[in-house]
Amino acid sequence: MKLLSEIIAGLTNNLRSGSLFPTMTTVTFWPESRTCPQCGVWMKVLNTTTKPAATLAIGQFLAREYHYYCPRCGFVVGSEELRGLVPERCNIGYGVLAYVGKEFFLNSRDNEQIVMNLREKNVIVCRSEISYLAKKFIVCLALLHKKVQKETRAFLSMNGGYILHLDGTCEGESPHLISVLDGITEIVLDNTKVPSENADDLIPFLQ
Ligand SMILES: [Zn+2]
Known part of the structure; x- marks a missing residue:
């Protein structure tokens, strides 16, 4: 029984995202559909690309993405799922960006504390990058704010x-x-x- 509880305790400790993948693992992403959204033709594999990425749920990993192309119209598509996790041509996921923004602006944590907290989640960033991510968070928030202006107006009018x-x-x-x-x-x-x-x-x- 003692051995069993030790195993369970060990498993629970290992549930932290920082312990999920002790070595850099590769996660593969495919486009959501195999048929071309423009002409309905079965698409072929164009290539795969791999980049380092970091999210709160997984930590650091290598994101391998398949791209398909349509042999009839040339339409090229990648994975929407990956795009929803990590912005294009970026390595740090949206979740990490939001985490840094909240910790920095709402909870008044300094760069060092945020670096340490992220390290526990297996996300490795340097102190200077935290300042950059905090600024990027504000820009993204402002853009999002502008984008949902119509929805915000509708929501406010629902409230009278x-x-x-x-x-x-x-x-x-x-x-x-x-x-x-x-x-x-x-x-x-x-x-x-x-x-x-x-x-x-x-x-x-x-x-
Ligand atoms: Zn097509």
Whole structure:
């Protein structure tokens, strides 16, 4: 019984993503469909590419991706699943990016702490890369915010509209950072930098 519980404890310890693949493993991704979405023809294998990748669930791994091509129209397709995990031409997955952003901006962790926490998840990044990823997170968040503007508007109108809260902050002579959020859902709707909090500077932003 003692031996059994030791084995179970060992297995539980090994469930951490950091222990899932102690050596770099290769995960293969195929396109989701074998038929061409443009003309319905059976596609052929064009090539495979391999790149290092890192996600929170797996840790570091090699992502091998199959690409198919359509012999009739030349359409080329890769794996949507891989694209959903790791951005094209990048190695760090979206999940890691979001983790770094939250740890950095919401939980005020410094680069060193984030590097150590990621190492436990078998994701190896250097301290300077954390600063880069935190900036990239903000850019991605801003782009996503813009992309779902219509959906956000529809969601707010379902709630019967919004209560606009507006506030600004500045340091010395720096521009004023103005943020507006909906008081009901607490969703930040937009923000901007303006020279002052005067009506002339604020009205164009609110319009
Ligand atoms: Zn085709």
